[in-house]
Amino acid sequence: MMPSGETAMAAVLIIPAIATLLLAVISSYQAGATINVVATALTLCASSLLVAVRPAPTLYLHVDDFNIFLVVLNTFVAFTTSVFSASYIAHELSTGRLTPGYLRFYHAMYQVLMLAMNVALLANNIGLMWVAIELATLTTVLMVGIYRTPAALEAAWKYFILGSVGIALALFGTILVYLAARPTMGQGMESMAWTLLVSHAASFDPALLNLAFVFLLLGYGTKVGLAPLHAWLPDAHAEGPTPISAVLSGLLLNVALYVLLRFKILLTANAAALAPGALMIGMGLVSLIFAALMLYRRRDIKRMFAYSSIEHMGIITFAFGMGGPLASFAGLFHMTMHSLTKSAIFFAVGHVSQAKGTQKIADIRGLTESHPILGWGLVLGVIAIAGMPPFGIFMSEFLIISSTFAREPLLAIPLVLGLLIGIGALVLRMQGLAFGPASQPNTPVEASYVPLFAHLALVFAAGVFLPDALVSWFRTVATMIG
Amino acid sequence: MHGLAFDVAHLLSGSLVLISLMLLYQDRLYSLLNIFAFHAVFLAFAVAWQAFIQGAPHLYVTAAIALAFKGIVIPVSLHRMVQRLGIHRQIETVVGIGPTMLFGICLVALSIMVMLPVTEQADALTQEDLAFALSVVLLGLLMMVTRRNAVSQIVGFMSLENGLILAAAGAKGMPLVVEISIAFSVLIALIVIGIFLFRIRERFDTVDVQVLDRFRGEQP
Numbered sequence: 001m002m003p004s005g006e007t008a009m010a011a012v013l014i015i016p017a018i019a020t021l022l023l024a025v026i027s028s029y030q031a032g033a034t035i036n037v038v039a040t041a042l043t044l045c046a047s048s049l050l051v052a053v054r055p056a057p058t059l060y061l062h063v064d065d066f067n068i069f070l071v072v073l074n075t076f077v078a079f080t081t082s083v084f085s086a087s088y089i090a091h092e093l094s095t096g097r098l099t100p101g102y103l104r105f106y107h108a109m110y111q112v113l114m115l116a117m118n119v120a121l122l123a124n125n126i127g128l129m130w131v132a133i134e135l136a137t138l139t140t141v142l143m144v145g146i147y148r149t150p151a152a153l154e155a156a157w158k159y160f161i162l163g164s165v166g167i168a169l170a171l172f173g174t175i176l177v178y179l180a181a182r183p184t185m186g187q188g189m190e191s192m193a194w195t196l197l198v199s200h201a202a203s204f205d206p207a208l209l210n211l212a213f214v215f216l217l218l219g220y221g222t223k224v225g226l227a228p229l230h231a232w233l234p235d236a237h238a239e240g241p242t243p244i245s246a247v248l249s250g251l252l253l254n255v256a257l258y259v260l261l262r263f264k265i266l267l268t269a270n271a272a273a274l275a276p277g278a279l280m281i282g283m284g285l286v287s288l289i290f291a292a293l294m295l296y297r298r299r300d301i302k303r304m305f306a307y308s309s310i311e312h313m314g315i316i317t318f319a320f321g322m323g324g325p326l327a328s329f330a331g332l333f334h335m336t337m338h339s340l341t342k343s344a345i346f347f348a349v350g351h352v353s354q355a356k357g358t359q360k361i362a363d364i365r366g367l368t369e370s371h372p373i374l375g376w377g378l379v380l381g382v383i384a385i386a387g388m389p390p391f392g393i394f395m396s397e398f399l400i401i402s403s404t405f406a407r408e409p410l411l412a413i414p415l416v417l418g419l420l421i422g423i424g425a426l427v428l429r430m431q432g433l434a435f436g437p438a439s440q441p442n443t444p445v446e447a448s449y450v451p452l453f454a455h456l457a458l459v460f461a462a463g464v465f466l467p468d469a470l471v472s473w474f475r476t477v478a479t480m481i482g
Numbered sequence: 483m484h485g486l487a488f489d490v491a492h493l494l495s496g497s498l499v500l501i502s503l504m505l506l507y508q509d510r511l512y513s514l515l516n517i518f519a520f521h522a523v524f525l526a527f528a529v530a531w532q533a534f535i536q537g538a539p540h541l542y543v544t545a546a547i548a549l550a551f552k553g554i555v556i557p558v559s560l561h562r563m564v565q566r567l568g569i570h571r572q573i574e575t576v577v578g579i580g581p582t583m584l585f586g587i588c589l590v591a592l593s594i595m596v597m598l599p600v601t602e603q604a605d606a607l608t609q610e611d612l613a614f615a616l617s618v619v620l621l622g623l624l625m626m627v628t629r630r631n632a633v634s635q636i637v638g639f640m641s642l643e644n645g646l647i648l649a650a651a652g653a654k655g656m657p658l659v660v661e662i663s664i665a666f667s668v669l670i671a672l673i674v675i676g677i678f679l680f681r682i683r684e685r686f687d688t689v690d691v692q693v694l695d696r697f698r699g700e701q702p
Binding site: 077085127157161164168169172175176178179182186187188189191192205207208210255445 | 551594597599600601602603604612615616619622626630632635639642643646649650653654655656657
């Protein structure tokens with residue numbers, strides 16, 4: 001018997017909640033890691049069911065073409081990351097960087113984070129969306145600081161302060177949206193339900209909506225990591241456990257961007273409100289160029305890829321800012337590809353830094369010689385993230401550039417420039433990391449390479465051939481985003 | 483709408499802005515915490531008054547939480563912590579008091595100039611409430627920027643949250659979010675107090691964030 005959409009949706013939310021409780025009481029770390037993997041696998045199954053059967057929207061939760069795609073992507077990457085995490089965390093325990101008590105906390109928090117992200121994606125209520133993003137911020141703050149080294153604490157503190165300021169601005173924006181909706185839709189829960197808001201948006205007060213969007217863009221933009229609000233991102237990525245870096249880059253940035261896009265749709269539905277595109281294009285380009293330049297001077301490998309995440313979030317925001325069916329299509333595609341590729345890179349980087357005992361780029365050399373599988377995996381990941389053919393990111397970047405050239409040739413110049421600067425930095429660093437004589441120490445890695453290569457294979461496959469079903473799906477969502 | 487209801491609401495949210503400005507120039511941690519307690523108490527009054535004139539009983543809960551947690555529990559526990567850490571000396575401010583106050587006044591003017599024209603359609607009460615709320619939020623931000631001490635940054639953040647709650651309470655009939663946002667502000671406060679300060683203390687023997695800056699990851 002096929003379960004109903006409601007059951008599947010409930011399962012996506014309840015499984016992480018139950019897993020959190022279980023993980024909080026189980027002290028054995030092996031059991032914890034296994035439960036973590038099983039729970040994320042079950043959540044993935046439940047979310048795939050949602051593709052087939054879709055529940056009716058309620059005032060709190062809903063499923064539509066846009067979020068279902070992100071829910072599946074999210075639960076998939078969460079699953080592969082939990083597999084990676086299991087092997088990564090065992091090593092951290094043996095080197096004494098984490099104690100079993102902290103691991104228990106880590107696993108429970110991992111599931112809370114999954115729950116928060118799934119709620120944020122499925123929420124129909126803009127208040128609930130905000131709460132979920134706040135919960136996700138709090139859990140990641142705790143996980144970033146889990147090593148308790150001075151640098152980790154500094155990173156967590158910075159993330160906490162900047163993240164809460166962002167979250168606060170976003171709440172103010174949310175209140176303003178409610179105020180804009182109240183005259184037409186009346187008081188109460190209806191005025192916060194996104195599906196109802198969007199159908200009434202045309203009659204909202206445009207001035208209030210504009211102001212709300214500025215707050216929302218600054219607030220959620222902090223969580224997306226857009227320059228000049230990105231300062232927390234490199235530190236949080238570099239100092240936290242690597243699985244969390246993978247989840248942050250691959251998922252949480254996407255979720256924050258998704259929430260921002262929901263409000264963009266709202267603004268687009270009101271003809272008199274300002275076009276949100278220009279603001280997003282501006283912030284996107286600044287992030288892209290700034291991050292691409294910053295890539296050159298990085299000494300820490302995780303920090304470098306964190307800047308690359310800022311760069312790619314900039315590209316995606318730029319694409320959605322351009323709008324139109326083609327650019328939005330490319331933006332969605334890029335979002336998917338970046339999520340898969342960047343988490344794959346962090347899987348590789350996690351094992352690399354364990355094998356070499358350092359995150360300093362200068363101390364990691366000749367990976368392809370000392371750890372051929374890992375080294376070549378990293379090389380492939382970097383090639384993919386730099387936007388080289390035949391990987392998926394090449395396709396999406398190509399689409400973004402060509403649609404920009406067709407409509408706004410002047411904007412295409414800084415875009416291409418930023419991309420080229422970024423590629424230069426990545427290729428430069430990769431040569432040192434991957435080739436030449438191997439550096440010491442060379443601890444062998446006992447790791448499962450399945451998550452890493454599964455992601456790379458998907459990115460490769462998407463670059464070579466995109467199934468028609470997926471294309472038409474992206475197209476529907478792109479029309480929706482506008 | 484004009485009349486007593488309006489005047490009292492105006493007075494209460496206006497005093498919240500005033501106390502926010504007072505927070506800016508407190509240079510001792512104890513007095514900072516005392517003024518913050520005042521801030522929370524006035525927020526509780528303002529929210530309770532909104533509950534009364536809107537006939538929205540759930541807002542009384544919000545007011546009670548603001549009074550109990552932010553007005554009493556958190557200031558008292560921070561007081562104790564400051565005492566135990568022995569950091570009840572001067573706060574270092576990045577910018578001097580004079581410029582900070584001037585900048586704060588500019589922020590209040592800015593938020594009034596931004597909010598009043600935008601919210602013309604709403605009634606006068608909501609309009610002014612939102613302008614005040616935005617001032618409190620911006621002043622809280624200013625405080626977080628100009629302070630170096632972790633405790634005063636937290637106080638700045640909590641005063642910022644008070645501004646948000648004022649806005650949410652002023653938005654008539656806003657469901658759900660008030661209660662949840664308060665639950666979250668409490669959670670934040672607990673997390674911050676419980677984990678960060680103690681961990682920071684454990685590691686550095688100080689809660690001065692400037693000292694933390696030396697540990698930034700990228701120094702060669």
